[in-house]
Amino acid sequence: MLVNIEKLLVKYGMSFVNGLGTTLLLALVAVAVGCVIGALVAIMRLSKSRVLNLIATIYTEIIRDTPLLLQLYFFYFLLPDLLPALKLSKFTCIAVALIINSGAYMSEVFRSGIQSIDRGQTEAARSLGLSASQTMIRIILPQAFKNVLPAMCNEFVAITKETSLASTFYVGDLMTQYQTISGKTYLVLEPLIIIGIIYFVVTFTMSKLIAVLERRLKADD
Numbered sequence: 056m057l058v059n060i061e062k063l064l065v066k067y068g069m070s071f072v073n074g075l076g077t078t079l080l081l082a083l084v085a086v087a088v089g090c091v092i093g094a095l096v097a098i099m100r101l102s103k104s105r106v107l108n109l110i111a112t113i114y115t116e117i118i119r120d121t122p123l124l125l126q127l128y129f130f131y132f133l134l135p136d137l138l139p140a141l142k143l144s145k146f147t148c149i150a151v152a153l154i155i156n157s158g159a160y161m162s163e164v165f166r167s168g169i170q171s172i173d174r175g176q177t178e179a180a181r182s183l184g185l186s187a188s189q190t191m192i193r194i195i196l197p198q199a200f201k202n203v204l205p206a207m208c209n210e211f212v213a214i215t216k217e218t219s220l221a222s223t224f225y226v227g228d229l230m231t232q233y234q235t236i237s238g239k240t241y242l243v244l245e246p247l248i249i250i251g252i253i254y255f256v257v258t259f260t261m262s263k264l265i266a267v268l269e270r271r272l273k274a275d276d
Contacts, residue, residue: 059245067236067246074232075253081146081228082215085153086161090207092154093161098191100166111162118159124220127152131224149221157214164206168199201272208265212258219254229253 064071099111118126130152134143172195180190222230229250236246 056245056248059242060249063236063240063242063245063249067232070232070236071229071249071253074227074229074250075257077146077227077231078215078218078229079257081150081153081218081221081226082211084150085157085214085218086207086211088154089157089161089210090165092158093163094165094196096158096162097165097169100162101169115159115162118156119163123152123156123217124223126156127220127223130155145224145226149224149226153214153218153221156217157210161207161210164203164210165199168203168206169195171202172198204272205265205269208261208268212261212265215258215261216254 096111096114099107100115102108102111127149131145131148134148134151176194176198177190180194181187185193218228219230221228222234225231225234233246233250237243240246
C-alpha cells in the first residue's frame with residue numbers, strides 16, 4: 056500500500072495540488088460572498104419592515120432546512136436554463152450554490168453578532184445625529200464583524216469540507232481528482248487515503264489558526 060501511495064504522489068502529485076486549489080477557491084468564494092449576503096440578510100431580519108423580515112426568514116429557513124447536495128443540483132440545473140446567454144460553467148453554478156448556502160448560515164451568525172452590541176451605542180449614535188443606516192455601517196457592523204470573525208473562519212473550514220459534494224459534478228476539486236485517479240489506476244483505498252490526509256492537514260491547520268485568532272481577540276478585549 057505504501058508503495059502505491061508513493062507512486063501516486065509522484066505521478067499525480069500536481070493533480071492533488073490542483074484539486075486542493077479548486078477546493079480552497081470554492082470555499083473562499085463561497086464564504087467571502089456569503090458573508091456579504093449574510094450581513095445584508097441579517098440586517099433585513101432585524102429590520103422593522105415586515106416584508107424584508109419575511110423575505111430574509113424564508114430564505115434562511117429554506118436553505119438551512121434542505122440538504123446542500125439538493126441545493127447544488129438545483130443551481131447546477133437552474134442557472135444554465137435561467138441565464139443561457141451567459142454560458143455558465145460548472146464551477147460557477149456550484150460556487151453560486153455554495154454562496155447561497157453560506158449566506159444563509161452567516162446571516163444567523165451576523166444577526167447574533169449585531170444583537171450582541173449594546174443598544175446604548177445605537178442610542179448614543181442616534182443622539183449625535185447619525186441616521187439608522189449610518190449607525191449600522193459605522194458603529195454596529197464593525198464591532199459585529201470583530202465578534203463574528205472566528206465564526207466566519209469556522210464557516211470557511213466547514214465549507215472546505217462540504218465542497219467534497221461538488222465532486223458529483225466533476226468541477227476539479229479534491230474528490231473529483233480522487234474519482235479521476237481511481238478510475239485511471241483502479242486503486243480505491245490509496246488515493247482515498249491521500250485525499251483524507253490532505254483534508255485533515257488543511258482543516259486541522261486552519262482550526263489551530265482560528266484558535267490563535269480567538270485568543271488574540273479575547274486578549275484585545
